[in-house]
Amino acid sequence: MFISLQFKLELKKEDKEKLIKLMRKQSSAIRVAYNMLKELEKEKTKNPHAQIYQRLRQLFPDLPTRYIDSAIYKAKQYPTDKPVVFGGKRLFEKLCKNHLIGKTRERLKKQWRELRQGTLISIGSKADKGNRLTRFEDKEGRLHLRITTGNREFIYAKVLREPSNSKDKWLTFMAMLLESWQTKNYFPYTVELKLRDGEIYGSVSFEIPTPEVKYTKESGVIAIDTNASPIHLAIAEVSKTGELLSYQAISLHHLLGLSKNAKDHQEWILANKIVDLAIQKGKAIAIENLKKLKKGMRGDGKAELRKILHHWNAKKLLQKLKRVAMLKGVGVIEVNPAYTSVIGMLKYAPQLNIDKDIAGAYVIGRRALGFKEDVPENYERLLKDKAYLEFALKRYEEREKDLRELIEKESNEYKRNALRSELKSVENGKNILVNLIQSLQSESSSCEGAYGRNPKQGRGNFASSVAWQVLKVALLFPILGKVLPRDLSPLKPLLVEGVWDRVRYSKGLVPLEAGGTSR
Numbered sequence: 368m369f370i371s372l373q374f375k376l377e378l379k380k381e382d383k384e385k386l387i388k389l390m391r392k393q394s395s396a397i398r399v400a401y402n403m404l405k406e407l408e409k410e411k412t413k414n415p416h417a418q419i420y421q422r423l424r425q426l427f428p429d430l431p432t433r434y435i436d437s438a439i440y441k442a443k444q445y446p447t448d449k450p451v452v453f454g455g456k457r458l459f460e461k462l463c464k465n466h467l468i469g470k471t472r473e474r475l476k477k478q479w480r481e482l483r484q485g486t487l488i489s490i491g492s493k494a495d496k497g498n499r500l501t502r503f504e505d506k507e508g509r510l511h512l513r514i515t516t517g518n519r520e521f522i523y524a525k526v527l528r529e530p531s532n533s534k535d536k537w538l539t540f541m542a543m544l545l546e547s548w549q550t551k552n553y554f555p556y557t558v559e560l561k562l563r564d565g566e567i568y569g570s571v572s573f574e575i576p577t578p579e580v581k582y583t584k585e586s587g588v589i590a591i592d593t594n595a596s597p598i599h600l601a602i603a604e605v606s607k608t609g610e611l612l613s614y615q616a617i618s619l620h621h622l623l624g625l626s627k628n629a630k631d632h633q634e635w636i637l638a639n640k641i642v643d644l645a646i647q648k649g650k651a652i653a654i655e656n657l658k659k660l661k662k663g664m665r666g667d668g669k670a671e672l673r674k675i676l677h678h679w680n681a682k683k684l685l686q687k688l689k690r691v692a693m694l695k696g697v698g699v700i701e702v703n704p705a706y707t708s709v710i711g712m713l714k715y716a717p718q719l720n721i722d723k724d725i726a727g728a729y730v731i732g733r734r735a736l737g738f739k740e741d742v743p744e745n746y747e748r749l750l751k752d753k754a755y756l757e758f759a760l761k762r763y764e765e766r767e768k769d770l771r772e773l774i775e776k777e778s779n780e781y782k783r784n785a786l787r788s789e790l791k792s793v794e795n796g797k798n799i800l801v802n803l804i805q806s807l808q809s810e811s812s813s814c815e816g817a818y819g820r821n822p823k824q825g826r827g828n829f830a831s832s833v834a835w836q837v838l839k840v841a842l843l844f845p846i847l848g849k850v851l852p853r854d855l856s857p858l859k860p861l862l863v864e865g866v867w868d869r870v871r872y873s874k875g876l877v878p879l880e881a882g883g884t885s886r
Contacts, residue, residue, distance in 0.1 A: 368575045370536055374528035376512060376560070376567040382522040383567065389516050390487045390562060392430050393438050396423050397486065398453050400442035408447055431515055433500050437488045441559075454483030485562025487514075491555035491573070496547075501558035503544055503571075508629030510541075512558070512569070524567070533686045539575055542690040545635040581696040582645055587612070588653040588700065589645045590732030591688070592707070593681035594724045598623065601724035602641070604648055605732030611715075614725045631683075638687040642695050651698035653735030654689075655707070657682050700735040706835045707731050710740050713838055717858035742834050745865035750834075750841060755867055756804050759845035763797040766844070792850060796840040803837060 378386060400419050407415035416439060423435045445451045452459050458479040462472070489500040496502060500515040503526070510526040530537045540556075547553045556573035585607060592601040598619045604612040617637070622630050645652050692699045711726030719726070730740065749755055770790040777783045844850055846867070847857060861867050 368577065369572065370575060371570050371572040372528075372537055372540060374526050374537075374569050374571070376524040376569060377527055378522065378524045378567065382524065385516050385522055386487070386514060386524075386560070386567065387485070387562060389430075389434075389514075390560065391484045392427055393434050393488070394453075394484045394486045396427050396430060396435060396438040397441050399423060399426060400439045401445055401447075401451065401453075404439075404442055405447045429517065431500060431517065433489065433515075434487075437490045437500075440490055441486070441488050454479040458482065481562045481564075486559070488559040489557065491557045493553050493555045495553075497544075497553045497556050498558055501560070503556075505548070505632060508626060508632055510628060510632075514560075530686070533682070533689075536575070538686055538690045539694070540571065540573065541631075541635060542638070542687065542694055543573070543575075545632075545639060546691070546694060549639065576694065578694065578696040580698045582649060582651055583698045584651040584653075584700055584736055587648075587650045588732045588735050589641070589648060589650050590653040590728045590735065591641065591655075591685075592711075592724055592728035592731055593655065593657075593684070594727075595681075599724070600637075600641075601722070601728040602644075603725055603728035603732050604650070605653075605729060605736065607736065609733050609736060609738050611719060611721075611729050614721065614728070616722070616725065634684050634687050635691070638684065638691045641688060642691045642697050645692070645697050646695060651700060651735075652688065652692055653700045653702060653732045654685050655704035655731060656701040657685065657704065702731055702734045704731070706832045707734065709835045709839050712855055713746070713835070713842060713858065714740065714743060714862070716855040717862050720856060720859075723853065723855055740835075742838065743862055745862055746838055746842075748865055749861065749867065750803065750837065751807060752867075753804060753807055756800055756807070756841065759841050760797065760800045760804065762845040763793055763800065767793050767797060789850075793844075796844065799837055799840045803841075 400423060403419045403422060404415060407418060412418065419439050419442075420435060423430075423438065424432070427435065455478075458475055461475055462479060487501070489498055491498040502513045504511050504513050504523075506513075506523055510528075511523045512526055514522050514524060516522055528537055543554060554573060556571050558569060558571050560567055560569045562568075587607045588605050590603045590605055592603075594601060600617045600619065601614070602617065603614045606612050619637075622633055625633065642652070689699050707730040708723070708727040711728075711730045712723045714726070715721065715729050716723045716726040719729075721729075733740070767790065770786055770793060774783055774786045774790065777786060842858065842861075843852060846861070847855070
């Protein structure tokens with residue numbers, strides 16, 4: 368597929384003057400080439416290109432030869448069977464009217480001159496690293512266009528271009544550029560610059576390859592979980608049968624201090640690194656389908672997290688990853704991110720002794736492969752254990768009381784907001800537990816056991832997202848004392864053996880008078 372993309376250039380004043388001078392020369396060469404082409408076609412001259420080339424070399428001796436070839440190429444794009452007005456026929460006709468005077472006439476004359484004299488085109492070549500005369504390069508962490516103005520003389524212009532959305536082909540072009548820089552396997556692209564309203568605009572034309580997808584989920588996946596606190600990527604290699612084969616974490620803190628363009632460049636490098644890992648492992652890539660990221664609100668007491676989310680956008684990194692994967696024939700599976708972190712925390716982090724973020728990546732990988740996540744039986748028993756639920760409720764009530772006292776004493780507005788935010792979470796958790804206890808009491812009065820006469824009845828209901836949310840409330844704070852703990856290993860005895868007394872005593876909590884074990 369052959370496409371053309373637009374961009375804008377930013378130049379120093381002296382470099383801009385050099386570029387405009389160069390544009391005038393090539394624009395003149397294009398007009399000469401076109402007129403000669405018309406005459407030579409009438410004469411049915413064989414190989415008109417060679418004659419035009421020699422004539423242009425004589426008329427423009429200081430114009431680089433590749434610009435002459437490109438001028439002939441551009442001239443051939445105009446029709447030779449009807450008149451062509453360089454600068455625009457409509458503008459020319461307006462200027463010919465006598466009633467136009469003053470600023471209106473000068474404005475139209477400027478537009479006409481820019482269209483007539485403000486063109487520079489350079490045809491790309493794979494042998495010339497993509498394009499010999501107008502080449503995209505990385506300079507000081509930013510994308511620049513290196514423009515040849517003479518014999519080994521160059522000017523550098525900053526490229527001002529942002530992807531408009533996740534489907535913008537500029538992402539593909541950037542992925543192809545970085546890949547060519549790294550592998551030295553270049554692709555040709557043609558650059559055409561235009562002068563408009565005193566500014567320099569450009570277009571780049573190139574062909575997008577459509578490689579066959581070689582690496583699919585049939586061999587497993589490399590799953591990616593993006594995390595903001597601390598800012599890093601969690602990567603899990605998952606076999607086609609759902610086992611965790613290997614994992615790693617990649618810190619992204621170095622991106623926060625970079626300029627936007629430097630950050631983009633580093634993200635392209637990282638995207639290539641991850642895709643190359645997938646190729647090495649012979650697997651597809653699994654990522655979250657992030658439609659919208661919440662960045663918090665000013666005064667919510669989470670200033671550090673909001674700062675990170677303001678300077679780093681996980682969606683942009685995943686967009687780059689998808690484009691690089693497409694170009695290298697690696698399949699990408701996007702999954703619903705709902706409760707992947709919660710399931711990872713509660714089920715796989717304690718079970719496999721891994722970090723909660725790695726566990727979240729593992730769940731993403733399993734979900735991409737089509738596996739469902741049932742709630743472990745011992746966790747289900749816990750949600751039917753009235754003694755434990757009353758213990759958990761008491762923990763929330765104690766924390767609620769402490770928070771209200773802290774809010775009353777705290778004079779700092781931002782710290783008060785953070786405490787209020789925690790209080791809201793504690794109140795929500797308390798309400799969930801109250802409702803759960805009431806539902807157990809209602810069920811026990813009408814049937815045998817929490818699920819009636821058949822102890823297995825209703826087990827599938829706990830595989831829902833609601834069940835995982837209830838588990839999060841019932842387990843994390845009551846057992847571990849934190850809403851989002853890093854260390855989840857204390858949950859392993861409960862997960863494997865169904866014993867919660869041991870965990871409670873190890874945390875120094877006061878035992879309840881009644882109950883105490885889920886068995």
